Amino acid sequence: MRAAVYLDHNATTPVLPEVMEAMSDALGAVGNPSSVHRFGRGARAVLERARTSLTALLEWPDAEVIFTSGGTESNNLAHHQAAKLRHFVTSVEHDSVRACVGLSEHLPVDADGVLDLEALDRRLSEHGAPAWLSVMLANNETGVIQPVAEAARIAHAHGALVHCDAVQAAGKMPVRWDLLGVDLLTLSAHKIGGPPGVGALLARPELSLSAQLRGGGQERGRRPGTENLPGIAGFGVAADVAAARAASYGEKVGALRDGLEDHVRRTAPHARIFGSGAARLANTTCLGLRGLAAETQVMALDLDGIAVSAGSACSSGKVSASHVLRAMGLDDAAAGSAIRVSLGWDTTQHEVDRFLESWSKLASRARDKASAA
Numbered sequence: 001m002r003a004a005v006y007l008d009h010n011a012t013t014p015v016l017p018e019v020m021e022a023m024s025d026a027l028g029a030v031g032n033p034s035s036v037h038r039f040g041r042g043a044r045a046v047l048e049r050a051r052t053s054l055t056a057l058l059e060w061p062d063a064e065v066i067f068t069s070g071g072t073e074s075n076n077l078a079h080h081q082a083a084k085l086r087h088f089v090t091s092v093e094h095d096s097v098r099a100c101v102g103l104s105e106h107l108p109v110d111a112d113g114v115l116d117l118e119a120l121d122r123r124l125s126e127h128g129a130p131a132w133l134s135v136m137l138a139n140n141e142t143g144v145i146q147p148v149a150e151a152a153r154i155a156h157a158h159g160a161l162v163h164c165d166a167v168q169a170a171g172k173m174p175v176r177w178d179l180l181g182v183d184l185l186t187l188s189a190h191k192i193g194g195p196p197g198v199g200a201l202l203a204r205p206e207l208s209l210s211a212q213l214r215g216g217g218q219e220r221g222r223r224p225g226t227e228n229l230p231g232i233a234g235f236g237v238a239a240d241v242a243a244a245r246a247a248s249y250g251e252k253v254g255a256l257r258d259g260l261e262d263h264v265r266r267t268a269p270h271a272r273i274f275g276s277g278a279a280r281l282a283n284t285t286c287l288g289l290r291g292l293a294a295e296t297q298v299m300a301l302d303l304d305g306i307a308v309s310a311g312s313a314c315s316s317g318k319v320s321a322s323h324v325l326r327a328m329g330l331d332d333a334a335a336g337s338a339i340r341v342s343l344g345w346d347t348t349q350h351e352v353d354r355f356l357e358s359w360s361k362l363a364s365r366a367r368d369k370a371s372a373a
Protein backbone atom coordinates (compact mmCIF):
# COMPACT_ATOMS: atom_id res chain seq x y z
CA MET A 1 0.00 0.00 0.00
CA ARG A 2 1.25 3.50 -0.82
CA ALA A 3 1.96 5.84 2.08
CA ALA A 4 -0.76 8.37 2.87
CA VAL A 5 -0.12 11.97 1.85
CA TYR A 6 -1.11 14.66 4.34
CA LEU A 7 -1.93 17.97 2.64
CA ASP A 8 -4.13 19.47 5.36
CA HIS A 9 -1.62 21.54 7.32
CA ASN A 10 -4.05 24.44 7.78
CA ALA A 11 -6.28 22.09 9.78
CA THR A 12 -3.42 20.99 11.99
CA THR A 13 0.29 20.30 11.67
CA PRO A 14 2.33 17.27 12.75
CA VAL A 15 3.89 17.83 16.16
CA LEU A 16 7.62 18.50 15.70
CA PRO A 17 10.04 15.99 17.28
CA GLU A 18 11.73 18.74 19.32
CA VAL A 19 8.29 19.79 20.58
CA MET A 20 7.52 16.24 21.72
CA GLU A 21 10.84 16.15 23.55
CA ALA A 22 10.14 19.42 25.36
CA MET A 23 6.64 18.24 26.25
CA SER A 24 7.91 14.93 27.51
CA ASP A 25 10.49 16.72 29.70
CA ALA A 26 7.77 18.98 31.10
CA LEU A 27 5.45 16.02 31.74
CA GLY A 28 8.25 14.25 33.57
CA ALA A 29 8.91 17.17 35.91
CA VAL A 30 6.69 17.88 38.88
CA GLY A 31 5.80 21.43 39.86
CA ASN A 32 2.99 23.94 39.64
CA PRO A 33 4.13 27.36 38.35
CA SER A 34 2.14 29.01 41.16
CA SER A 35 4.09 27.19 43.91
CA VAL A 36 6.86 29.14 45.58
CA HIS A 37 9.22 26.20 46.24
CA ARG A 38 11.97 25.06 43.88
CA PHE A 39 9.68 22.73 41.92
CA GLY A 40 7.26 25.56 41.35
CA ARG A 41 10.07 27.90 40.36
CA GLY A 42 11.32 25.31 37.84
CA ALA A 43 7.85 25.07 36.32
CA ARG A 44 7.56 28.87 36.20
CA ALA A 45 10.88 29.08 34.36
CA VAL A 46 9.47 26.78 31.65
CA LEU A 47 6.41 29.00 31.37
CA GLU A 48 8.43 32.20 31.12
CA ARG A 49 10.81 30.71 28.55
CA ALA A 50 7.84 29.89 26.33
CA ARG A 51 6.46 33.41 26.80
CA THR A 52 9.77 34.83 25.61
CA SER A 53 9.75 32.51 22.57
CA LEU A 54 6.35 33.87 21.56
CA THR A 55 7.36 37.51 21.91
CA ALA A 56 10.55 36.75 19.96
CA LEU A 57 8.54 35.11 17.14
CA LEU A 58 6.55 38.33 16.72
CA GLU A 59 9.43 40.68 17.57
CA TRP A 60 7.15 42.17 20.23
CA PRO A 61 9.34 42.17 23.35
CA ASP A 62 6.99 44.03 25.67
CA ALA A 63 3.79 42.20 24.74
CA GLU A 64 1.65 40.78 27.49
CA VAL A 65 1.30 37.07 26.68
CA ILE A 66 -1.67 35.16 28.05
CA PHE A 67 -1.67 31.41 27.51
CA THR A 68 -5.04 29.90 26.65
CA SER A 69 -6.51 26.63 25.40
CA GLY A 70 -6.09 27.62 21.74
CA GLY A 71 -6.93 30.08 19.01
CA THR A 72 -10.65 29.87 19.69
CA GLU A 73 -10.33 30.83 23.34
CA SER A 74 -7.82 33.57 22.51
CA ASN A 75 -10.21 35.11 19.98
CA ASN A 76 -13.03 34.94 22.53
CA LEU A 77 -10.83 36.48 25.22
CA ALA A 78 -9.83 39.26 22.84
CA HIS A 79 -13.42 40.11 22.06
CA HIS A 80 -14.36 39.93 25.71
CA GLN A 81 -12.20 43.05 26.24
CA ALA A 82 -14.65 45.27 24.44
CA ALA A 83 -17.98 43.55 24.85
CA LYS A 84 -19.78 46.89 24.93
CA LEU A 85 -18.15 48.34 21.81
CA ARG A 86 -19.50 47.86 18.32
CA HIS A 87 -17.47 45.08 16.69
CA PHE A 88 -16.43 45.31 13.07
CA VAL A 89 -15.01 42.07 11.64
CA THR A 90 -14.12 41.09 8.09
CA SER A 91 -16.66 38.79 6.51
CA VAL A 92 -13.97 36.12 6.02
CA GLU A 93 -12.94 35.73 9.68
CA HIS A 94 -12.81 32.33 11.34
CA ASP A 95 -15.99 31.36 13.18
CA SER A 96 -14.22 31.82 16.51
CA VAL A 97 -14.21 35.55 15.70
CA ARG A 98 -17.49 35.79 13.81
CA ALA A 99 -19.51 33.93 16.40
CA CYS A 100 -18.09 35.24 19.64
CA VAL A 101 -19.80 38.62 19.58
CA GLY A 102 -23.48 39.28 19.26
CA LEU A 103 -23.38 42.77 17.86
CA SER A 104 -20.90 42.56 15.03
CA GLU A 105 -20.86 44.09 11.59
CA HIS A 106 -19.27 42.15 8.77
CA LEU A 107 -17.03 44.18 6.49
CA PRO A 108 -17.00 43.41 2.76
CA VAL A 109 -14.10 41.83 0.88
CA ASP A 110 -13.34 41.87 -2.86
CA ALA A 111 -13.50 38.92 -5.25
CA ASP A 112 -10.13 37.69 -3.99
CA GLY A 113 -11.23 37.92 -0.37
CA VAL A 114 -9.27 41.06 0.53
CA LEU A 115 -10.82 43.53 2.98
CA ASP A 116 -12.26 46.67 1.36
CA LEU A 117 -10.33 49.39 3.20
CA GLU A 118 -12.53 52.20 1.89
CA ALA A 119 -15.59 50.45 3.27
CA LEU A 120 -13.80 50.05 6.60
CA ASP A 121 -13.01 53.76 6.73
CA ARG A 122 -16.56 54.68 5.73
CA ARG A 123 -18.24 52.36 8.23
CA LEU A 124 -16.06 53.54 11.09
CA SER A 125 -16.78 57.20 10.16
CA GLU A 126 -20.50 56.52 10.02
CA HIS A 127 -20.36 54.76 13.37
CA GLY A 128 -18.62 57.77 14.90
CA ALA A 129 -17.97 56.19 18.32
CA PRO A 130 -15.20 54.00 19.76
CA ALA A 131 -15.25 50.62 18.07
CA TRP A 132 -13.46 47.30 17.78
CA LEU A 133 -11.94 45.85 14.62
CA SER A 134 -10.91 42.25 14.09
CA VAL A 135 -8.97 41.44 10.94
CA MET A 136 -7.18 38.16 10.35
CA LEU A 137 -3.68 38.11 8.92
CA ALA A 138 -4.17 35.10 6.64
CA ASN A 139 -7.29 33.19 5.77
CA ASN A 140 -7.52 29.52 6.71
CA GLU A 141 -9.39 28.49 3.54
CA THR A 142 -7.74 30.52 0.79
CA GLY A 143 -4.48 31.66 2.41
CA VAL A 144 -5.29 35.24 1.33
CA ILE A 145 -3.32 37.80 3.34
CA GLN A 146 -5.17 40.86 4.61
CA PRO A 147 -3.78 44.41 4.62
CA VAL A 148 -3.67 44.38 8.41
CA ALA A 149 -1.24 47.29 8.85
CA GLU A 150 -3.35 49.59 6.65
CA ALA A 151 -6.55 48.45 8.36
CA ALA A 152 -4.99 49.11 11.78
CA ARG A 153 -3.90 52.61 10.72
CA ILE A 154 -7.41 53.46 9.53
CA ALA A 155 -9.06 51.96 12.61
CA HIS A 156 -6.69 53.73 15.00
CA ALA A 157 -7.39 57.05 13.26
CA HIS A 158 -11.03 56.45 14.28
CA GLY A 159 -10.01 55.57 17.84
CA ALA A 160 -10.79 51.87 17.44
CA LEU A 161 -9.00 48.94 19.08
CA VAL A 162 -7.59 46.40 16.65
CA HIS A 163 -7.32 42.64 17.05
CA CYS A 164 -5.60 40.33 14.59
CA ASP A 165 -6.10 36.57 14.33
CA ALA A 166 -2.66 35.46 13.15
CA VAL A 167 -3.32 31.75 13.74
CA GLN A 168 -2.74 30.71 10.12
CA ALA A 169 -0.05 33.24 9.27
CA ALA A 170 2.35 32.44 12.10
CA GLY A 171 5.00 30.00 11.01
CA LYS A 172 4.16 30.44 7.32
CA MET A 173 5.35 34.01 6.83
CA PRO A 174 7.29 36.53 8.90
CA VAL A 175 4.83 38.12 11.36
CA ARG A 176 6.27 41.27 12.87
CA TRP A 177 4.09 43.07 15.34
CA ASP A 178 5.80 46.43 14.77
CA LEU A 179 4.81 46.23 11.08
CA LEU A 180 1.23 45.24 11.86
CA GLY A 181 0.62 47.77 14.64
CA VAL A 182 -2.34 45.93 16.15
CA ASP A 183 -3.39 46.01 19.81
CA LEU A 184 -4.08 42.30 20.33
CA LEU A 185 -3.01 39.21 18.41
CA THR A 186 -4.03 35.54 18.53
CA LEU A 187 -1.77 32.50 18.06
CA SER A 188 -2.41 28.76 18.20
CA ALA A 189 0.25 26.11 18.84
CA HIS A 190 -1.11 23.28 16.70
CA LYS A 191 -0.83 25.31 13.51
CA ILE A 192 2.94 25.71 13.93
CA GLY A 193 4.09 22.24 14.88
CA GLY A 194 3.02 22.48 18.51
CA PRO A 195 0.33 20.49 20.33
CA PRO A 196 -3.43 21.09 20.03
CA GLY A 197 -5.24 22.73 22.92
CA VAL A 198 -2.75 25.55 23.55
CA GLY A 199 -2.85 29.11 22.30
CA ALA A 200 -2.02 32.63 23.33
CA LEU A 201 -3.39 36.11 23.23
CA LEU A 202 -0.73 38.80 22.98
CA ALA A 203 -1.65 42.35 23.87
CA ARG A 204 -0.20 45.79 24.39
CA PRO A 205 0.72 45.84 28.09
CA GLU A 206 -1.17 49.08 28.74
CA LEU A 207 -4.50 47.44 27.82
CA SER A 208 -4.78 45.66 31.17
CA LEU A 209 -6.97 42.85 29.98
CA SER A 210 -9.91 41.52 31.92
CA ALA A 211 -10.47 37.81 32.49
CA GLN A 212 -13.31 35.89 30.91
CA LEU A 213 -13.04 32.97 33.34
CA ARG A 214 -13.14 33.30 37.11
CA GLY A 215 -11.44 31.47 39.92
CA GLY A 216 -7.68 31.87 40.03
CA GLY A 217 -4.77 34.26 39.80
CA GLN A 218 -2.86 32.51 37.02
CA GLU A 219 -1.63 34.54 34.07
CA ARG A 220 -1.71 37.61 36.32
CA GLY A 221 -5.42 37.06 36.85
CA ARG A 222 -6.16 37.31 33.12
CA ARG A 223 -6.78 33.58 32.60
CA PRO A 224 -7.43 31.53 35.71
CA GLY A 225 -6.67 27.80 35.87
CA THR A 226 -3.47 25.81 36.33
CA GLU A 227 -1.42 26.26 33.18
CA ASN A 228 -1.01 23.43 30.65
CA LEU A 229 2.72 23.36 31.21
CA PRO A 230 3.66 20.50 28.81
CA GLY A 231 1.57 22.12 26.08
CA ILE A 232 3.04 25.54 26.73
CA ALA A 233 6.59 24.14 26.76
CA GLY A 234 5.89 22.57 23.37
CA PHE A 235 4.33 25.81 22.08
CA GLY A 236 7.50 27.72 23.00
CA VAL A 237 9.74 25.30 21.12
CA ALA A 238 7.39 25.33 18.12
CA ALA A 239 7.60 29.16 18.14
CA ASP A 240 11.41 28.96 18.14
CA VAL A 241 11.32 26.67 15.11
CA ALA A 242 8.75 28.87 13.36
CA ALA A 243 10.95 31.92 13.93
CA ALA A 244 13.98 30.14 12.48
CA ARG A 245 12.01 29.03 9.39
CA ALA A 246 10.01 32.20 8.77
CA ALA A 247 12.36 33.77 6.23
CA SER A 248 12.71 30.65 4.05
CA TYR A 249 9.22 29.17 4.40
CA GLY A 250 7.78 31.17 1.49
CA GLU A 251 10.45 30.12 -0.97
CA LYS A 252 10.66 26.47 0.09
CA VAL A 253 6.97 25.68 0.34
CA GLY A 254 5.85 28.27 -2.24
CA ALA A 255 7.87 26.59 -5.00
CA LEU A 256 5.86 23.38 -4.53
CA ARG A 257 2.51 25.17 -4.30
CA ASP A 258 3.24 27.31 -7.36
CA GLY A 259 4.26 24.23 -9.32
CA LEU A 260 1.01 22.54 -8.29
CA GLU A 261 -1.03 25.52 -9.45
CA ASP A 262 0.88 25.79 -12.75
CA HIS A 263 0.01 22.18 -13.42
CA VAL A 264 -3.66 22.83 -12.61
CA ARG A 265 -3.77 25.85 -14.93
CA ARG A 266 -2.09 23.97 -17.79
CA THR A 267 -4.05 20.75 -17.58
CA ALA A 268 -7.44 21.84 -16.25
CA PRO A 269 -8.37 25.34 -17.45
CA HIS A 270 -11.94 24.76 -16.21
CA ALA A 271 -10.69 24.56 -12.59
CA ARG A 272 -10.59 27.70 -10.46
CA ILE A 273 -8.01 28.82 -7.95
CA PHE A 274 -9.77 31.04 -5.44
CA GLY A 275 -7.96 34.10 -4.10
CA SER A 276 -5.10 33.73 -6.55
CA GLY A 277 -5.23 37.43 -7.50
CA ALA A 278 -4.16 38.43 -3.99
CA ALA A 279 -1.07 37.93 -1.85
CA ARG A 280 -1.43 34.50 -0.21
CA LEU A 281 0.28 32.15 2.18
CA ALA A 282 2.84 30.09 0.28
CA ASN A 283 1.37 26.75 1.35
CA THR A 284 -2.32 27.12 0.53
CA THR A 285 -4.35 26.60 -2.60
CA CYS A 286 -8.13 26.58 -2.76
CA LEU A 287 -9.25 24.71 -5.87
CA GLY A 288 -12.75 24.66 -7.34
CA LEU A 289 -14.16 22.09 -9.76
CA ARG A 290 -17.66 23.27 -10.63
CA GLY A 291 -20.17 20.43 -10.73
CA LEU A 292 -18.28 18.18 -8.31
CA ALA A 293 -19.20 18.59 -4.66
CA ALA A 294 -16.26 19.23 -2.37
CA GLU A 295 -17.22 16.23 -0.19
CA THR A 296 -17.07 13.97 -3.25
CA GLN A 297 -13.62 15.28 -4.09
CA VAL A 298 -12.35 14.91 -0.53
CA MET A 299 -13.61 11.32 -0.34
CA ALA A 300 -12.20 10.35 -3.75
CA LEU A 301 -8.82 11.83 -2.83
CA ASP A 302 -8.95 10.04 0.52
CA LEU A 303 -9.50 6.72 -1.26
CA ASP A 304 -6.25 7.43 -3.11
CA GLY A 305 -4.54 8.16 0.21
CA ILE A 306 -4.52 11.97 -0.09
CA ALA A 307 -5.81 14.09 2.83
CA VAL A 308 -7.22 17.56 2.08
CA SER A 309 -10.19 19.56 3.39
CA ALA A 310 -13.45 20.90 2.07
CA GLY A 311 -14.43 24.37 3.18
CA SER A 312 -13.01 25.41 6.51
CA ALA A 313 -13.62 21.94 8.03
CA CYS A 314 -11.53 22.59 11.09
CA SER A 315 -14.28 22.36 13.64
CA SER A 316 -16.75 19.54 13.32
CA GLY A 317 -15.78 17.68 10.18
CA LYS A 318 -19.17 18.61 8.73
CA VAL A 319 -19.09 20.51 5.48
CA SER A 320 -21.28 23.53 4.98
CA ALA A 321 -21.09 26.23 2.31
CA SER A 322 -18.01 28.27 3.00
CA HIS A 323 -18.84 31.75 4.30
CA VAL A 324 -15.42 32.84 3.05
CA LEU A 325 -16.11 31.92 -0.56
CA ARG A 326 -19.66 33.29 -0.31
CA ALA A 327 -18.24 36.60 0.91
CA MET A 328 -15.98 36.60 -2.17
CA GLY A 329 -19.14 36.63 -4.29
CA LEU A 330 -19.32 32.95 -5.25
CA ASP A 331 -22.64 31.17 -5.50
CA ASP A 332 -23.41 28.02 -3.48
CA ALA A 333 -22.48 25.71 -6.35
CA ALA A 334 -19.03 27.27 -6.78
CA ALA A 335 -18.44 27.57 -3.02
CA GLY A 336 -19.55 23.97 -2.53
CA SER A 337 -17.04 22.67 -5.07
CA ALA A 338 -13.90 24.05 -3.42
CA ILE A 339 -11.26 22.03 -1.65
CA ARG A 340 -8.36 23.37 0.36
CA VAL A 341 -4.93 21.89 -0.20
CA SER A 342 -2.41 23.04 2.39
CA LEU A 343 1.23 21.96 2.25
CA GLY A 344 3.69 21.77 5.10
CA TRP A 345 7.37 22.45 5.64
CA ASP A 346 8.24 18.79 4.91
CA THR A 347 5.91 18.26 1.95
CA THR A 348 7.79 16.76 -1.00
CA GLN A 349 7.46 17.07 -4.78
CA HIS A 350 6.53 13.39 -4.84
CA GLU A 351 3.57 14.08 -2.55
CA VAL A 352 2.42 16.98 -4.71
CA ASP A 353 2.68 14.71 -7.77
CA ARG A 354 0.58 12.08 -6.00
CA PHE A 355 -2.06 14.71 -5.30
CA LEU A 356 -2.05 15.92 -8.91
CA GLU A 357 -2.32 12.37 -10.25
CA SER A 358 -5.42 11.76 -8.15
CA TRP A 359 -6.95 15.23 -8.59
CA SER A 360 -6.56 15.06 -12.41
CA LYS A 361 -9.09 12.20 -12.47
CA LEU A 362 -11.57 14.46 -10.67
CA ALA A 363 -10.81 17.34 -13.02
CA SER A 364 -11.59 15.07 -16.00
CA ARG A 365 -14.85 13.96 -14.34
CA ALA A 366 -15.88 17.57 -13.80
CA ARG A 367 -15.03 18.47 -17.40
CA ASP A 368 -16.98 15.48 -18.81
CA LYS A 369 -19.95 16.31 -16.60
CA ALA A 370 -19.92 19.93 -17.77
CA SER A 371 -19.74 18.97 -21.45
CA ALA A 372 -22.57 16.39 -21.06
CA ALA A 373 -24.83 18.99 -19.43
Ligand code: PLP
Binds near residue numbers: 070072075
Ligand atom coordinates in the same frame (compact mmCIF):
# COMPACT_ATOMS: atom_id res chain seq x y z
N1 PLP B 1 -8.40 31.20 13.71
C1 PLP B 1 -8.10 30.64 12.52
C2 PLP B 1 -7.81 31.53 11.36
C3 PLP B 1 -8.08 29.25 12.38
O1 PLP B 1 -7.80 28.71 11.19
C4 PLP B 1 -8.39 28.45 13.51
C5 PLP B 1 -8.43 26.96 13.39
O2 PLP B 1 -8.40 26.43 12.32
C6 PLP B 1 -8.65 29.08 14.73
C7 PLP B 1 -8.66 30.46 14.80
C8 PLP B 1 -8.97 28.28 15.98
O3 PLP B 1 -7.79 27.81 16.54
P1 PLP B 1 -7.84 26.54 17.56
O4 PLP B 1 -8.03 25.33 16.72
O5 PLP B 1 -6.50 26.57 18.23
O6 PLP B 1 -8.95 26.80 18.50
